[in-house]
Amino acid sequence: MVGILKTIYKSEEGKNKILSLYDKQLERLSIPYKDLFVDTSFGSTHIIETGNFDGVPLLVFHGGNATSAYNLLVCNFLLKNFHIYSVDTIGHPGRSAEVSLSPNNYEYGKWASEVITNLNYTKIACFAGSFGAGILAKTMCVAPEKIEKAVLYVPAGINNAPAINSVRMMYPMIMYWITHKQKWLEKCIMPMAVTKENIDKDIFETAKCSIDYAKIKAGMPSNVKGSDLRKCKASTLVLAGEYDCLFPAKRVIPRANKYITHCTTYLIKKRGHINVLTKSEKQMIIDFLL
Known part of the structure; x- marks a missing residue:
């Protein structure tokens, strides 16, 4: 077993609160789903199988410190056309093993590769955002x-911004830990969201639950080597936010075009890391994956 075997939650009560929110969000999908568990050398991995069971198979990875349940609400535009396998990232809130992997090497990519194999696929289309897109980049x-x-949405692992770009989030995070006042959590999220309109109830509730009850993973997947990324010949769509403080388009798009062999890039104009895709942008992703 690779990784450190220790709980990722602050308490058993906290774990139950996160899983309770998880179940409530999953119920809101209002469509059939199955709980799958696959074994990997890194630990058991939980997957929600849902969507159109006769559709194109699609493996989906969520963002850091979030869950598949929340991610499926955000990605509900994919449910009609695709046979979804939504993965709970190992070592993050959810029902996968509580094994923390390093974001600074290719462990996450090896884990995801084993997930694909143990789902009985030789190859599969993938959609991933943020931390999950970093996992997908490492898998590539x-x-x-x-x-x-592959669709990489506001992706980590391609050309991350310097860590200093996240400093604006640290003070409000500390103040939230001290005071537990909602205004400080909102101020922590704002650099990623840019406008309050992008902080909806689901993202706020999910972030609050993880920050209150889980041991937050601050480190994002490190940039992959260009020579390694060139090995992947799959058609790839990269969507990056113009005002993304973590993975800005001005850094991500040029490096993606340079190292991904068959790459289409798209600038999410005037939006940050947390954003709302337009109807036409969602359709673009669907058309690309079909």
Whole structure:
């Protein structure tokens, strides 16, 4: 077993609160789903199988410190066309093993590769955002033959901004830990959201639950090597936010175009890391994956 075997939650009560929110969000999908568990050398991995069971198979990775349940609410535009396998990232809130992997090497990519194999696919299309897109980028490096198509949305792991860009979030985070006042959590999220309109009830509730009850993973997946990324010949769509403080388009798009062999890039104009895709942008993603 690779990784450190210790709880990722602050308490058993906290774990139950996170899983209770998880179940409530999952129920709101109002469509059939199955709970799958696959074994990997890193630990058991939980997957929600849902969507159109006759549709194109699509493996989906969520953002850091979030869950598949929340992610499926955000990605509900994919449910009609795709046979979704939504993965609970190992070592993050959810029902996968509480094994923390390093974001600074290719462990996450190796884990995801094993997930694909143990779902009985030789290759599969993938959609991932933020931290999850960093996982997908690492998978494209270590197991390029297993990627049918890839959509990387506001992705980590391509060309991350310097850590100093996140400093604005630290003071309000500390103040939230001290006071537990909602205004400080909102101020912590604002640099990623840019406008309050992008902080909806679901994202606020999910972030609050993780910050209150889980041991937050601050480190994002590190940038992959360009020479490794070139190994992946799958058609890839990269969507990056113009005002993203973590993975800005001005850094991500040029490096993606340079190192991803078959790459289409899209600038999410005047929006940050947390954003709302337009109807036409959602359709673009659907059309790309079909």
